[in-house]
Amino acid sequence: MTAVPIAHEALGADPNRLRTLLDRFAGLSEPDSGPGVTRLAYSRLEREAHAVFAAHMTGLGAAVWTDAAGNTLAELPGTDPAAPAVGTGSHLDSVPNGGRFDGIVGVVAAMETARLVTTHRVGHRHPLRFVVFAAEEGARFGQACTGSRIVAGLTGPDDLPGKRDADGVSLADAMSGVGLDPTRVSDARWDPAGWAAFVELHIEQGAVLESTDRRVGVVDAISGSTRMRIDLAGRASHSGGTPMHLRADAAAAAAEIVLLVESVALRAAAWGTRATVGRIDVAPGSMTTIAGSASLWVDVRGLDGDRQHRAATEIVESATAACARRGVRCTTTPLAETPPVPLPAAVRDTLVAACADLGLEPTVLPSGASHDAQQVNEVTPTGMIFIPSRDGISHDPAEHTDIDDVALGTTVLAESLLRLDGEL
Ligand code: GLV
Ligand code: MN
């Protein structure tokens, strides 16, 4: 990979420091949880990771605080006390058996940017605010981006008791379990007057950059998602004694639904929509018993909100019809709804200009994954920078991004924040 000249020599991010930080966070994983990193939303380990960030930022002289949603914020004052903040950040929670880069890259980049700015005494008019959002991953509660949704006023106290993880623990109880008061989350809402702009650096979680040999991307839109759980009630019975024509097999119905979810997303009318059954629970889970019940977790993503909703509706209709044919009862529970979000051209232009300053030509591309930036854009103009994911893999222990790309992305981030500081 060729070296990239850095316009502001002083702001060249240090790959070794970034690697050390990534290693530190990767070490905070649930013991005995299998390969990769498991650090779930509103878990003790997520809190520990936030504490690592807080200690680093305190050491740099930043003011650090945790809000009522469990987000951790750090601020370096600017020269104009009345100016609104220019911000950056991402998340430190992971999916079960995830990688060490998703979210973490944006946080270590924020930590390194703060170090560069303070060490080199880089002047800035706006306060620089660094944010670690809580509970970005929807893997545990269905709802993604809980911390950032709360600051944007998209999730409030009434939404928390009803969202439950697979063990039945509610979002509200999980928050209480780590010392937060879920009834007070509205205190965390951001005042748009306090913000000038926000930029998130993230791994691409796809293979567009790698396949086009680009090291940096600038995001123009973020996909939405419609998530639901489909519960199937069939009839458990003896696998040998029950003839095929007398069954109401919940596992067979689940299998049919997995395939129809795929076929709905593959239809020409759903172009660009992605639909996934990422989890199926079957009970009683015995080889010699026909499954009496099953639950499927379905995630429908799109850059076009109409197509996303139409696909979700079609999935429910065809699942219901398939179950009726099989004598299986089918109930659908909506889990979360997020619209696709176009990001503002003005911030994108600044990010592209920051890349140009560094001799880089970025690819402008949409994000297939959800991000905190999507929610933050409700409060303040927001941009996103992507760096490549090896083989496009993410949400898996094989997730990998070269440390030189993490450093380059951090340098682009720092350059972008300082450009925004000068422009706004
Ligand atoms: C976040 O990682 C998502 O699931 O899009
Ligand atoms: Mn992420």
Ligand code: MN
């Ligand atoms: Mn993720």
